[in-house]
Amino acid sequence: MVAAPLGELPALPLHEAGKYVAAAYIVLFALVLVYVAIMAIRSRRLERDLGELLAHEQATASQESGESQQRESTLV
């Protein structure tokens, strides 16, 4: 279904100049790809930091609740 209209498209005149044109477009897409990869690394680092912060907060909260329970039991 998709192949039929694609087959009707005119063939690209990829002679001597083809390699230069391909190189120019590949450069652009490679740069964008590198940038996206860097962003992915950054977002993974953010996710890791958020996880650490959450774990830290949960540990603090459980510690606080444990301390208050202990205080209540000694009062009773």
Place this chain on the structure above:
Amino acid sequence: MYGKGLRALSISTVAVMALALALVFFYAPLEAEQGFLQKIFYVHVPLAIVALCGFVAGGLFAIQHLRTRDPRWDMRSYVAIHMSLIFGVATLITGSIWAKGSWGHWWVWDEPTLVSFLIVFLLYATYQPLRFAIEDPERQARYASVFAVTAGAFVPLNFIAVRASTAYVHPRVLGATSNLPSQMALTFLVSLLGIALLFTTLCKYELTAKHTRAQLRALRRLADRRAGTAVAVAPARARSAAPSVHATAMTAHTPERPGI
């Protein structure tokens, strides 16, 4: 804050870029002199235009920063210049490839357009080292803004000077002398729109990432302050060329929680 509308912007960027590629390879006619090689024009020229406009935008944001002292403008200026530098690299590489295919040389030193773009690029290449050299964030932002305004004013002046020069070897695209056929002009405009959208989207991504990082840093500081381990857990921010504006602004405006 910065992430608003990012999805729609990303989708429209991909759609316009795909349309531009389809127009370049299947709609725009072959140029009589250069033939297929001229297809580089649809990526090289928009990249150069967007990069130069990004430098100017960086200067305009810097003016806003100097006027208002709002660190968000410094962040915008930094991101615009940072992204323009990346687009500048792409412009220089695609231009060199085109020069090799067309003139048989990777670089021609007596061509004013090429050399002037290289000068602008090298000028802005000193922006990040300048920022990195100054430790105090406020002074760093102020000096960087002054640099961005001065260099931003240099970009159009440089452009006019090159246009006024006599040695015309480089093809002219925009202006009164433009004689692009309508099919080529349409393809060029769609490509320009695609590259401009790509620039905007990447800038927005960068701003969102920096803002989120700053928010996380501020959150961590709050948590550490509450736990009373500020020094042990939260390391001091490493020296950086990137603005630290939002983290500072956020902690300055974040109300203290009662009982902390």
